[in-house]
Amino acid sequence: MFFHKQELQHKATPTKPDAVFARKLQEVLGGQYGEITVAMQYGFQAWNSHIPGKYKDLLYGIGAEEMGHVEMLATMICQLLEKAPIGITDDAVQSDPVVAAVMGGTDLQHAIVAGAGARPVDSMGNPWSAGYVTASGNLLADFTANANAEMQGRVQVARLYHMTDDKGVRDLLSFLLARDTMHQNQWIAAAAELQAEGTENLPVPSNFPQSKEETSVSYQYINFSDGEHASEGTWASGPTPDGKGEFTYLAQPEPGVPMPPPTRPDSRLYGTTDLPNVVEKIAGTVQDKLHRE
Amino acid sequence: MFFHKQELQHKATPTKPDAVFARKLQEVLGGQYGEITVAMQYGFQAWNSHIPGKYKDLLYGIGAEEMGHVEMLATMICQLLEKAPIGITDDAVQSDPVVAAVMGGTDLQHAIVAGAGARPVDSMGNPWSAGYVTASGNLLADFTANANAEMQGRVQVARLYHMTDDKGVRDLLSFLLARDTMHQNQWIAAAAELQAEGTENLPVPSNFPQSKEETSVSYQYINFSDGEHASEGTWASGPTPDGKGEFTYLAQPEPGVPMPPPTRPDSRLYGTTDLPNVVEKIAGTVQDKLHRE
Amino acid sequence: MFFHKQELQHKATPTKPDAVFARKLQEVLGGQYGEITVAMQYGFQAWNSHIPGKYKDLLYGIGAEEMGHVEMLATMICQLLEKAPIGITDDAVQSDPVVAAVMGGTDLQHAIVAGAGARPVDSMGNPWSAGYVTASGNLLADFTANANAEMQGRVQVARLYHMTDDKGVRDLLSFLLARDTMHQNQWIAAAAELQAEGTENLPVPSNFPQSKEETSVSYQYINFSDGEHASEGTWASGPTPDGKGEFTYLAQPEPGVPMPPPTRPDSRLYGTTDLPNVVEKIAGTVQDKLHRE
Amino acid sequence: MFFHKQELQHKATPTKPDAVFARKLQEVLGGQYGEITVAMQYGFQAWNSHIPGKYKDLLYGIGAEEMGHVEMLATMICQLLEKAPIGITDDAVQSDPVVAAVMGGTDLQHAIVAGAGARPVDSMGNPWSAGYVTASGNLLADFTANANAEMQGRVQVARLYHMTDDKGVRDLLSFLLARDTMHQNQWIAAAAELQAEGTENLPVPSNFPQSKEETSVSYQYINFSDGEHASEGTWASGPTPDGKGEFTYLAQPEPGVPMPPPTRPDSRLYGTTDLPNVVEKIAGTVQDKLHRE
């Protein structure tokens, strides 16, 4: 169950409206790595988890916080939009290029659709999609996804930080940056803990019997481009992070195997084939007769 | 530049057709974590990278391999579809529930749209979307995204492995599993190398001055659910993975701050407000006069 | 702020697993009118609302409940999937058409992507999209949207009720049906209250000066099809619900106005025009010269 | 069958071109509540309706009108785009910020993709999606959806009205406003008629036996937030709009029920579980043997 409290975790009020920045801020609300994504992602991971206890509590404990971040951003965006001009385009351009420029950079649906309100979209207006969510039931994979999400999120907030000098907005961003710092650290710690206690290990999934994979290429770097510097990395020689192998480096792929011959599906699917023309016509006639009614 | 060679990196021929499995296999071709995703993702990361040398070579070197994996899967799917029945539904059901059952589990567009061919979609028929791609320009964030992608991919291939006993299909899957093992290890090694050489560090992005974030909550677990076991994890006490702090645990959030009052945007956006009814009517009349033409 | 409690509002446990029904149940979790839609919709309406007090409290008060409904459905789906067979297609078909039939009707991503977990998608596997959300800032419009959402939702749950006889599932559905009953009534009451107190009225938006609309057709039914029975309805004669007009009926549209002539945009957009061939060539040459290097 | 006549229902010619407004106008052509949505929606509702006569005639009669509105808007947009500058960005910016500002606010695909033509997208460039359409077969639910669509549409047109002072554009908008007034009234009248004649009633669907729903919570407001003003509304006490109950108010939810234990799906789905590490390894070995080759 979720409960709502009409308070915010942190102050979310700009010094003054800025409709262009409101649009930019949408990215971390409704983008691929925005707060809706992590709120939903941690929720589904918790519901799909097969372990009671600390990991599940962790997912629940943060998931609800992220829903509150959605709320802080929505609240901020509404205020940034408060005095957005809706004036007449043509006029504005003629008389005031500044206003025109501002209007060119806004999310038009903020005004037309939401009446100066926030929207569940990214900075280019793409509606949030659940296709962004990751929840596989495998916690080591999922915690790595979460660490990535918090990194991408912090990168984006850091970029946004330099696109405004509004003290109120920066105040909120500095709070979000701190929480992203925490959450990066925490998912990395949680991924490490899974491995330390042997619950899940590399390579993920760790209890798939590795004897079933084609082990000759399990730790081999195969270079499909012509750069040679990849041979210098720790991924090209030495022990592998999973502790189960040694990296080797192959400067170029070995010869492949021949492609199988083209398929010949049911002729009633009308794919083009290479049957000689005449045969085809005969076949067509026969086929015709054979086809039911 | 990309060059194509009419060979496959590994044999991709099933022992016999299986149209239902063909649909399942679409997931790792055209799904959120399918081969199209990683091929595109490594390409865009390479093009967007600001460092010449080993990391860029690594991205190019693997990206092209993944395009070849797309090809192997497409080739396999075509063969799995080769003898797919397209017979008459009703008849099949009456006379042969087995055929009917098979048909119920197929991707209908395999037959109707592609003529027994592969498609750039996932196992539920959703077209692949570039919304799955991650390429931020920050390599530590992106390599973590890549490690996750290879983990999710290996989990999915492992699951698929048990959904068929076709030796030819399993042979290909065992190859993909091995490559996913390699690529998981390699992205983890690359992420570690970035940190070891100080190119990029936690928290990402590491050169955003941490003094600008609200440090009081940078390493604090705040529990927004009522489970208590999250306090037991290494993310709740002790040193943080970024080496810059100590985790603390807060059993429940501190009181929040009041929400700002509702906004009052331009009345010509016609949002509902709480102006008293009478005033509103007057306002309406006045507003009417004020509105241009 | 949102808080989570590790309890469910209502029991959500099936008597036994049923992977096919799990897929059907996804519709009311992640479909156009599923619980994610209403949870998000009421949230954004609250954040975008310009009125403090009862309406905002109402939106917050129900929005959080709906997030809990998402959780109940996800929990139910996980249990319905618990013993889903992942066996080998071909074998199953040969030996047990029943199992094959079941597998044909499942959401393949439940197994391949989520490991027998719930997903933020509808019953056909489409990821939830924020394009479903409505939050305009105009409360009469939005409460009507909400009434519709609860009606569509209850219709869907009622249909699902007859697609299972599992007592545990029906128990949860009967709870959701009751809540939908409540919420339909409540949004209709809220819409009526807005009108009764004069805060918002028909036609929406009520404070747009109606003198600016082309009043000659404001209450006229114009019949663009050839059926004649629409003239019998209360929408074809008598007073209008907004209390501001009388319906009239026009059996067929009046003659229209001529279309404007085709546009002639910049020739450098290379749209096809009807300039005579020769002239075109000359123009091409001239244009060529005029184009900046 | 549909027939086309090369006339417009109403004049659709601007006084002068305005490429920025052309983009804004796309919202009511191809947005969530644009004319394509209602044209398609009324069509599918008519085709899916199970009643001959007045309701079906009504849906057909208006659906075709809406297709004509799509045409009027497309025609208007083409003319607004007629003289759109396609000049060189950099130059324009240097020499004429006004032109640059204009260009920043345009739909780039208007020029690049459509050659100064209209497109089936919204004001942010999202392609129209059939995910916007509602047609459930239940007329009371669907007419409520229609009333909402006309309200949202009229709100948007009213907002657009103030974003231009072009007499030609406003002339068309005033026509659309009037039709939206009519259609709001008409769907409300039709919904009322369904109830008056007993064809369909609240709660929708009215012939689902209410005895099957958990009646203890059918008319109970349960407050999941901490605002107290929702108790003041007509949705918190007194008779319910469906005439079948009395509203009650619950200031906070009753205690919930415990969550069910986590599920344990087939181990071959490789979800992370809490089996002790050692056991897991044994299990892994055994499992390995048990798995079919």
Place this chain on the structure above:
Amino acid sequence: MFFHKQELQHKATPTKPDAVFARKLQEVLGGQYGEITVAMQYGFQAWNSHIPGKYKDLLYGIGAEEMGHVEMLATMICQLLEKAPIGITDDAVQSDPVVAAVMGGTDLQHAIVAGAGARPVDSMGNPWSAGYVTASGNLLADFTANANAEMQGRVQVARLYHMTDDKGVRDLLSFLLARDTMHQNQWIAAAAELQAEGTENLPVPSNFPQSKEETSVSYQYINFSDGEHASEGTWASGPTPDGKGEFTYLAQPEPGVPMPPPTRPDSRLYGTTDLPNVVEKIAGTVQDKLHRE
């Protein structure tokens, strides 16, 4: 303006219901090349066309017919769904695998969302997207798009023809096949006419001055794969279809040019760079100071 007549262009009644085929038929209603696509496409091409007269009349004349095809298919689908079983999954499976198999192959939203009605989606349930529509303003390009659409459409209908033996369904399909035959021929004739009269020619757009393109590679086949048979085609030697060149064949690409060095965008975007670690730290400190508060 569009007018609707409550008649169908051709009979659209099946001999008996078939819910599985109803789903398949959705492909040609709401798929990439379904009737909604061509109806919308011809409409937008007409509205965006810059030529009065025969081409515009052609687009209008067929566009409205295609809307009628949408209606015929929707009507057919409703009837195919009329007796679709909605019974209890588990029971059905136990007692009647035939029913279970049928249910596995249906569009679940036909029942749950549309109440046995048609939907604007394809056979895999993807909602129709305006991203399928092509209307560039260049008629030779667009008529080629149209020819393709009618070819893809006829291929799909031909495939569907063999997936049913219902006389009523086949009767409708045979009508659609004939219309697709007509429309293929007609768009090819129209494309030829544009060229014959010199209105538009190859290469499209024909009035872009070819002197501005890099003519050394305008008619050169460059082989980026290792197959040699492409050299045998009429596209590898001899005159080109546009009558302006001679095809040549290059067995493999000439050496390319070096890639430009990686870019160095503003450091406040926090992309990873290769600045030495120490320098980076210094830079970070300096940068920190330089950043505005």
Place this chain on the structure above:
Amino acid sequence: MFFHKQELQHKATPTKPDAVFARKLQEVLGGQYGEITVAMQYGFQAWNSHIPGKYKDLLYGIGAEEMGHVEMLATMICQLLEKAPIGITDDAVQSDPVVAAVMGGTDLQHAIVAGAGARPVDSMGNPWSAGYVTASGNLLADFTANANAEMQGRVQVARLYHMTDDKGVRDLLSFLLARDTMHQNQWIAAAAELQAEGTENLPVPSNFPQSKEETSVSYQYINFSDGEHASEGTWASGPTPDGKGEFTYLAQPEPGVPMPPPTRPDSRLYGTTDLPNVVEKIAGTVQDKLHRE
């Protein structure tokens, strides 16, 4: 297999950065007819093709080239973005409308998400979708799709050519224009060759027995609009391009057939019907009893 070489087919370096043009260029990288589309389309057509030899070699030979075009455009876009201002909106507007105007026209995700990198999206920010890809297995249909794709692509590049005067950018565009010229010619030649050798003919699919289509309307133009000029075209009289018929012209459709009566699906789907109210209530009661617990 695909191999990558760290060279470009053609120089791709602008004279100077231009972030606004970078966004425009995204259209031909990640739009409906951008390079990702053709790269993927030719790949899937090759994999799905049933003919070894020249056609398959052709598809492979060009497909890999197109992947290289994706790379050239991504590389160009990165450089165009190199010095994009990320300064503070409000400030910029106050002090420098030119910068503000530029920023209004940029793809915000270029900065916020990709750190001045390219993205797999179109010029309006829509992520590339595999829904753009065509690969039916029927080569005449698919080569026509390809001809169209190259035409649309060349039209778009030609338009972009006039939106910049940067010599470096125009140099790349002139190369792409030349390749589009080649590829248009080549697909037209290939389509002609299929027909000349009798492998595939009009109408597509040519081996579907035309006797099964309703031949009375196979070559008949039926005019559903009121323009009369379509009768003047070569599609209205004379021999048809497929060589199998004579065009005829019908000035308006013949009378249609009556619509079938509305369907009556299972009452448990709760669609609205016209059963008299009383009967309905009785039915409801009975139904209630009949429904399984």
